[in-house]
Amino acid sequence: MQKDPKYPIFVPSVTGLIHHPYTPPAEFEAPQPGVFKASTVYFPTVADMRQREWKDKSAYTYGLHGTPTTYLLEERLCSLEGGLQCVLVPSGLAALALVALSVLQSGDEVLIPDNAYGPNKALAAGELRHFGITHRFYDPMDPQDLSRQITERTRMVWLEAPGSVSMEFPDLPELVRRCRERGVLCALDNTWGAGLAFKPFDLLADGAGGEGSLAVDISAHALTKYPSGGGDVLMGSVITRDTALHLQIKLCHMRLGLGVAGNDAETVLRSLPSIALRYAAHDQSARALAAWWQIQPQCAQLMHPAFEGAPGHAHWQALCDRVPGKGLAAGLFSVMIDARYSQSQVDAFCDGLKLFKIGYSWGGPVSLVVPYDIASMRQAWPGHLKLGTLVRFSTGLESAQDLILDLHQAVQAHLPMA
Numbered sequence: 311m312q313k314d315p316k317y318p319i320f321v322p323s324v325t326g327l328i329h330h331p332y333t334p335p336a337e338f339e340a341p342q343p344g345v346f347k348a349s350t351v352y353f354p355t356v357a358d359m360r361q362r363e364w365k366d367k368s369a370y371t372y373g374l375h376g377t378p379t380t381y382l383l384e385e386r387l388c389s390l391e392g393g394l395q396c397v398l399v400p401s402g403l404a405a406l407a408l409v410a411l412s413v414l415q416s417g418d419e420v421l422i423p424d425n426a427y428g429p430n431k432a433l434a435a436g437e438l439r440h441f442g443i444t445h446r447f448y449d450p451m452d453p454q455d456l457s458r459q460i461t462e463r464t465r466m467v468w469l470e471a472p473g474s475v476s477m478e479f480p481d482l483p484e485l486v487r488r489c490r491e492r493g494v495l496c497a498l499d500n501t502w503g504a505g506l507a508f509k510p511f512d513l514l515a516d517g518a519g520g521e522g523s524l525a526v527d528i529s530a531h532a533l534t535k536y537p538s539g540g541g542d543v544l545m546g547s548v549i550t551r552d553t554a555l556h557l558q559i560k561l562c563h564m565r566l567g568l569g570v571a572g573n574d575a576e577t578v579l580r581s582l583p584s585i586a587l588r589y590a591a592h593d594q595s596a597r598a599l600a601a602w603w604q605i606q607p608q609c610a611q612l613m614h615p616a617f618e619g620a621p622g623h624a625h626w627q628a629l630c631d632r633v634p635g636k637g638l639a640a641g642l643f644s645v646m647i648d649a650r651y652s653q654s655q656v657d658a659f660c661d662g663l664k665l666f667k668i669g670y671s672w673g674g675p676v677s678l679v680v681p682y683d684i685a686s687m688r689q690a691w692p693g694h695l696k697l698g699t700l701v702r703f704s705t706g707l708e709s710a711q712d713l714i715l716d717l718h719q720a721v722q723a724h725l726p727m728a
């Protein structure tokens with residue numbers, strides 16, 4: 311039996327595995343931050359336990375209220391999006407739900423863009439309706455329609471730029487202005503922009519309005535996508551620039567018992583430093599693929615906001631491409647496959663792709679494809695969309711040339727010209 315100078319007698323007991331004299335040095339600094347995981351947090355004394363305050367991050371009280379790892383991730387996400395306060399939740403959808411449950415009460419109405427992320431609409435039609443909160447859909451491409459639908463019961467408006475799947479890019483500053491005029495909260499699902507394509511809390515950046523002159527109230531972000539970048543973590547964030555609004559969200563977050571795991575926070579912290587490089591690479595590849603699709607006779611319509619003729623292209627230019635040619639877009643686009651091809655032919659084309667995997671979500675290294683049935687997702691077929699079968703592509707980090715060869719072989723095999 312060895313003798314440890316710190317322990318008079320080395321006892322291989324269970325207690326010795328838990329209580330030991332070694333404490334790691336506080337000065338350990340390295341490129342990656344330490345990972346702290348806890349449900350329980352110790353207090354040196356009962357008096358200290360009674361005094362500690364977690365709401366302003368001045369102390370730690372319980373794992374659910376935050377750890378050094380989650381606080382650090384929150385601060386870095388605020389830097390990314392230009393916000394001041396952040397709350398982490400276990401998924402992007404949980405971020406949307408937390409926003410709704412924090413600010414909406416029975417009798418309120420929430421307006422949702424017709425092309426919003428589908429599960430956000432389902433939340434409104436399900437739980438929110440059960441709680442006595444009504445919702446209506448507005449046409450995000452028609453700011454007047456938004457103004458018309460705002461009533462004294464409207465408490466919050468959801469915004470998304472661009473819309474899910476059909477990728478229409480709205481006049482975001484104009485929609486925010488109209489919410490401001492009427493005194494309703496505006497919450498943005500900023501997953502696509504990721505804090506990189508435009509600044510949600512400074513929509514007129516570089517414009518005449520000055521810093522922060524036009525901002526959304528809340529930015530919700532599915533960290534599952536680009537901040538994770540690996541296709542292996544689910545997480546979401548809710549970012550604000552208003553202390554009172556943040557506290558309202560934070561208290562609801564606490565009462566609902568939402569929290570994220572230390573290892574998941576670690577994974578996102580590990581990926582964040584490369585987000586701008588990855589985002590730009592996904593963007594470049596997606597544009598190469600979209601440009602290829604645009605000249606294929608099987609493509610009835612290309613939906614990528616950075617392309618001339620795509621729905622809302624001018625709004626994307628105004629918001630994201632202020633220095634022409636330098637604007638960013640996510641690595642996501644959709645193609646309307648001409649109506650002469652049947653659903654089963656389009657399905658066979660998707661099945662025939664080798665590099666593109668069939669799967670939901672995006673932002674990871676592997677390219678993904680999903681055919682969508684737009685008719686079942688909207689109240690009416692959107693007038694600006696050509697008829698056909700919509701296929702959405704999420705471009706991964708493979709070589710764009712290899713991806714185009716893959717598209718080419720699957721088109722040749724399953725979408726014949728004659």
Ligand SMILES: *Cc1c(COP(=O)(O)O)cnc(C)c1O
Nearest residue numbers: 401402403427499501532534545
């Ligand atoms: C993926 C996504 C979400 C939901 O994120 P999850 O982490 O998958 O729950 C919300 N909004 C948008 C726009 C998304 O793309």
